[in-house]
């Protein structure tokens with residue numbers, strides 16, 4: 253239904269190497285992050301996009317790495333990225349100074365005031381990179397996202413319950429099948445566009461077939477808080493996975509509910525914590541890594 257993008261085979265190999273490189277001992281998490289893009293024409297002029305910035309995924313990746321997980325970071329091209337996300341919106345060139353003196357000419361000095369903590373962040377980033385603990389994989393379109401998620405699940409199937417799926421990406425519910433997609437730019441003179449189909453839910457094959465032993469977390473975003481929990485429960489019942497992290501668009505940076513079949517736990521940042529730049533992802537990841545440990549101990 254969704255054509256296989258050309259680079260999927262190559263990425264599959266990288267994922268298999270990544271799974272093997274870390275042996276069977278360690279835990280791995282596949283984080284999906286950012287929004288998918290759905291083309292409306294095959295020679296694409298326009299597409300349906302999704303609002304997600306990728307902040308939740310990028311920030312969570314850092315906390316998973318700090319907790320000892322190796323991370324496959326399946327993210328939308330140009331969405332926020334672990335570590336470097338802290339410096340987007342900053343003009344890096346403004347914080348650098350080229351030394352022109354005779355002896356040290358060509359060296360570059362970094363303004364420590366402009367980039368607080370850069371040495372700390374750089375040290376951690378380089379350590380993670382050197383240890384090969386972070387495998388970044390990019391997607392653009394919905395089709396790329398779906399194929400790469402399947403490839404990641406298959407690559408990690410050998411480690412069973414040590415694998416976690418943290419599905420924070422905002423995935424389109426609608427698409428135009430290739431056989432119905434107009435080749436050329438759609439003309440408004442042809443009237444309103446009524447050719448979208450529903451995207452099949454990937455959670456179902458992920459949980460049932462691709463990674464049946466893994467610990468799977470989906471995210472549920474709503475704009476109307478009154479339907480949030482009911483939608484989260486419905487997702488758990490339909491897909492039979494372990495956890496839903498439920499959030500509302502406007503409050504998602506400071507409030508989420510971690511929902512399982514038997515429990516619901518609110519994670520809230522106080523005003524003071526927000527002032528101190530505590531991140532809700534720190535709380536989410538620590539809640540879920542603990543739940544993952546319990547899940548693993550029940551599987552043996």
Ligand code: PAZ
Pocket residue numbers: 286303304305306307308309419420421422423471472473474499504
């Ligand atoms: O990427 P971001 O930090 O701007 O937003 C995160 C989020 C709201 C996309 C994520 O928390 C989420 O709820 N993802 C699932 C969205 C959905 O229900 O499709």
